Amino acid sequence: MSARIMTASRAPVRQSSVRAHNLALVLQTVANSADRPSRAGIAAETGLTRATVSALVDDLIAGGLLTEHDPAPRTGAGRPAAGLALSPSGPAGLGLEINIDYLAATVIDLTGDVRHRFLAQRDQRPLSPASSLAEIGALALQALEAATADGLAVAGAALAVPGLVAPNGIVRVAPNLDWQDVDAPALLHALPGLGDLPIAVDNEANLAALGELRAGGEDTFLYVSGEIGIGAGIVLDGELYRGNRGWSGEIGHVTVYPDGRPCRCGANGCLEQYAGQEAFSTDLDLAASALGIALSAVVNLLDISVIVLGGAYAPEFPRLRAGIEAELARRVLTAGLAPVTLRAATLGADAAVRGAAGAVIQQLIDDPAAFLNGTA
Amino acid sequence: MSARIMTASRAPVRQSSVRAHNLALVLQTVANSADRPSRAGIAAETGLTRATVSALVDDLIAGGLLTEHDPAPRTGAGRPAAGLALSPSGPAGLGLEINIDYLAATVIDLTGDVRHRFLAQRDQRPLSPASSLAEIGALALQALEAATADGLAVAGAALAVPGLVAPNGIVRVAPNLDWQDVDAPALLHALPGLGDLPIAVDNEANLAALGELRAGGEDTFLYVSGEIGIGAGIVLDGELYRGNRGWSGEIGHVTVYPDGRPCRCGANGCLEQYAGQEAFSTDLDLAASALGIALSAVVNLLDISVIVLGGAYAPEFPRLRAGIEAELARRVLTAGLAPVTLRAATLGADAAVRGAAGAVIQQLIDDPAAFLNGTA
Numbered sequence: 001m002s003a004r005i006m007t008a009s010r011a012p013v014r015q016s017s018v019r020a021h022n023l024a025l026v027l028q029t030v031a032n033s034a035d036r037p038s039r040a041g042i043a044a045e046t047g048l049t050r051a052t053v054s055a056l057v058d059d060l061i062a063g064g065l066l067t068e069h070d071p072a073p074r075t076g077a078g079r080p081a082a083g084l085a086l087s088p089s090g091p092a093g094l095g096l097e098i099n100i101d102y103l104a105a106t107v108i109d110l111t112g113d114v115r116h117r118f119l120a121q122r123d124q125r126p127l128s129p130a131s132s133l134a135e136i137g138a139l140a141l142q143a144l145e146a147a148t149a150d151g152l153a154v155a156g157a158a159l160a161v162p163g164l165v166a167p168n169g170i171v172r173v174a175p176n177l178d179w180q181d182v183d184a185p186a187l188l189h190a191l192p193g194l195g196d197l198p199i200a201v202d203n204e205a206n207l208a209a210l211g212e213l214r215a216g217g218e219d220t221f222l223y224v225s226g227e228i229g230i231g232a233g234i235v236l237d238g239e240l241y242r243g244n245r246g247w248s249g250e251i252g253h254v255t256v257y258p259d260g261r262p263c264r265c266g267a268n269g270c271l272e273q274y275a276g277q278e279a280f281s282t283d284l285d286l287a288a289s290a291l292g293i294a295l296s297a298v299v300n301l302l303d304i305s306v307i308v309l310g311g312a313y314a315p316e317f318p319r320l321r322a323g324i325e326a327e328l329a330r331r332v333l334t335a336g337l338a339p340v341t342l343r344a345a346t347l348g349a350d351a352a353v354r355g356a357a358g359a360v361i362q363q364l365i366d367d368p369a370a371f372l373n374g375t376a
Numbered sequence: 377m378s379a380r381i382m383t384a385s386r387a388p389v390r391q392s393s394v395r396a397h398n399l400a401l402v403l404q405t406v407a408n409s410a411d412r413p414s415r416a417g418i419a420a421e422t423g424l425t426r427a428t429v430s431a432l433v434d435d436l437i438a439g440g441l442l443t444e445h446d447p448a449p450r451t452g453a454g455r456p457a458a459g460l461a462l463s464p465s466g467p468a469g470l471g472l473e474i475n476i477d478y479l480a481a482t483v484i485d486l487t488g489d490v491r492h493r494f495l496a497q498r499d500q501r502p503l504s505p506a507s508s509l510a511e512i513g514a515l516a517l518q519a520l521e522a523a524t525a526d527g528l529a530v531a532g533a534a535l536a537v538p539g540l541v542a543p544n545g546i547v548r549v550a551p552n553l554d555w556q557d558v559d560a561p562a563l564l565h566a567l568p569g570l571g572d573l574p575i576a577v578d579n580e581a582n583l584a585a586l587g588e589l590r591a592g593g594e595d596t597f598l599y600v601s602g603e604i605g606i607g608a609g610i611v612l613d614g615e616l617y618r619g620n621r622g623w624s625g626e627i628g629h630v631t632v633y634p635d636g637r638p639c640r641c642g643a644n645g646c647l648e649q650y651a652g653q654e655a656f657s658t659d660l661d662l663a664a665s666a667l668g669i670a671l672s673a674v675v676n677l678l679d680i681s682v683i684v685l686g687g688a689y690a691p692e693f694p695r696l697r698a699g700i701e702a703e704l705a706r707r708v709l710t711a712g713l714a715p716v717t718l719r720a721a722t723l724g725a726d727a728a729v730r731g732a733a734g735a736v737i738q739q740l741i742d743d744p745a746a747f748l749n750g751t752a
Binding site: 242248 | 551608625630641642670672678680709713
């Protein structure tokens, strides 16, 4: 009867999807362990038989995703602990970012360590989309070469852009870059050298929020990415909230002063015009107050109790904090009942590119079968 | 192995919880059917055996939750179709509402039909919390008597209030009623006549949003309840989004004009001061514009594509629409890419009290075992 309750409203489970599920279960168990678990420990934690665990572990080792250290007695200070661990020489993730005044690329290995970082400061606004993509393509090639020199195979890439991205990777609009309907994956694949590397595209604030989540962020928080534009990533219960069409988090275009400064988007008084990087470099008090007004709206609407300030806001956090908190105290209806925690992001300016690379790693860990079968 | 994947990371399923799950599965199958399903039809749809379905159906009929009509040939125009249906004489739900200038009570039967409605127009602001609760208690008694006269047993009540409610039912703050930390369930139970009737308390906009959802609303929408105060219920993928502490949806205190009219909450320029019932009765254009500014913030932040205007906004919808849509077109970054649907609520002013009664019914349908065991 216990099988009945589980399968009553579901289609039969195919054998191949059972294996895929259990491969992910074993890999996630290793990834989430503080110590290096043994095969027996994984069996105890997952409820799988030891024979099943051993077969799955063998497959994951053969595929380069896990390493196993013998339980031999310690013979030297540098000897790693016995047990299973994610392989630092396993498939890696490539993070890419096109932002308004810089490009970035980073390689993260399967354990989450940053292995390579590349940054190119250059205003992208005078460039065409194709030119910007050619530049990030060149940076991607440098990163891939550096990974290869390390013996790392890059399994996939994710590109962060400051704009609205459709599920198929087309950038529908990136107001500050003046992009409209740019097929970034197609343009990147048309460049020499990137071959058939899978390339996902996502909003930079969404990826930065995921980066912050992976770096130990709270389960529920609003991540605000302060660049020339301002974006936000909304994390609810450990998941990114994307909205109906995937276009959530456009906090930069929340109205702060209805009859205020004209914005590039066509409206007046958008937050971006008071707290974007160019505005706040001239008036930090006005920026803090405008941020506080917009963030109060977020808290009143969503009852989110943690706000993380990232991007260019992170280093300015000590100078922004009091002004933002004054508005929150005044404008959040529940301010007297429960505190709102305001903090600087832990990752700083490279949160989005690290979040992009991390998203590739997360996908490998969530679905190792696709990688082992050669479809990832 | 298919049982293994299902139970790998879970505790063993106890026999009693299997029965509870399957009772709910059968009842929900009947509730969600357009026609009256037969026992065999339920077995086919759920994957349960016919013997199991029959035993569960017998229990649900004995408990008064289901009725079964014989598959005899039609002999008259009024004869109901054969098969199983929710029982209109089964346990009923009592909805209660205290709003700023009225009180309401409604009885809904298990099929969702409204059986009784009571409304008392009276400004609650001069009254103490205890007096308001005594008045709604008196209305509740009238409703219970009417239900009893109908042969209906009320299984529970839910009270809608225009304020922030803690999970234990204490109203932390209701600014327009001037309530603070009012233990509504305890005060109601201290009145004669309500006995040990279970009474839940929730925010009126949340309950109204649930009412709209049950009345056939979209899977994801923002419900805006325009009364003297303004609240919102956020429905995402068919579920109410409550936020970290259960205090989401305070759209009435979203800042529209940062240096604008002082609000009862202590801030300046809150939406409520421009689009609350007292404000919009004097200037509909200003109200529409202010609503449009605040709703643009919601859409920019949450990428919600359906907005439902309820409460006092519903009858004014034709006069509010153009002004709101003009602001949405101007201020929503994605307005040119995808439409936002703005519509009037289907339930009108009684959405909250109907949503409250409906929440009681929904709980019965989600967990019939608790009712049958006498714990609901």
